[in-house]
Amino acid sequence: MTTEESILNKIQILITNHFETPEEAFSFFDADSSGKLKKSEIVKLLKQAEINGFIRGLVGSKLIEGYDKSDDEEIDWQEFKAAVDKIKTA
Incomplete structure (x- = not known):
């Protein structure tokens, strides 16, 4: 399992x-x-998901980079849903 899949x-x-x-x-x-x-809200989610504190900020940035289709540096419901849907098919 890759790191992304694990997260x-x-x-x-x-x-x-x-x-x-x-x-x-x-x-x-x-x-x-x-x-x-x-x-900051994504980092809170990652903390609750037990993602290592050392990499939480980096992972939060990468999640925004990967799923923020509107380029506003935030994740809206549709972008969050796309990420969740990807998880379900992985």
Whole structure:
């Protein structure tokens, strides 16, 4: 399993074990209710998914880089859903 697959797998486990739906997970981590996850909120998600603290910031940046299709340096619901859908098919 690659590092990316491992990280996505941990995120999937977090969502599955602690939330009824991906929408509920998104809302929980969208602390300011902006409709978008900024890097600090993504880092919080990664912390809860038990991603090593040393790499959380880097992983957060890479997730934004990989899934932020609107280039606003945040992850909106559609971008989050695309990431979750990728996890389900991996």
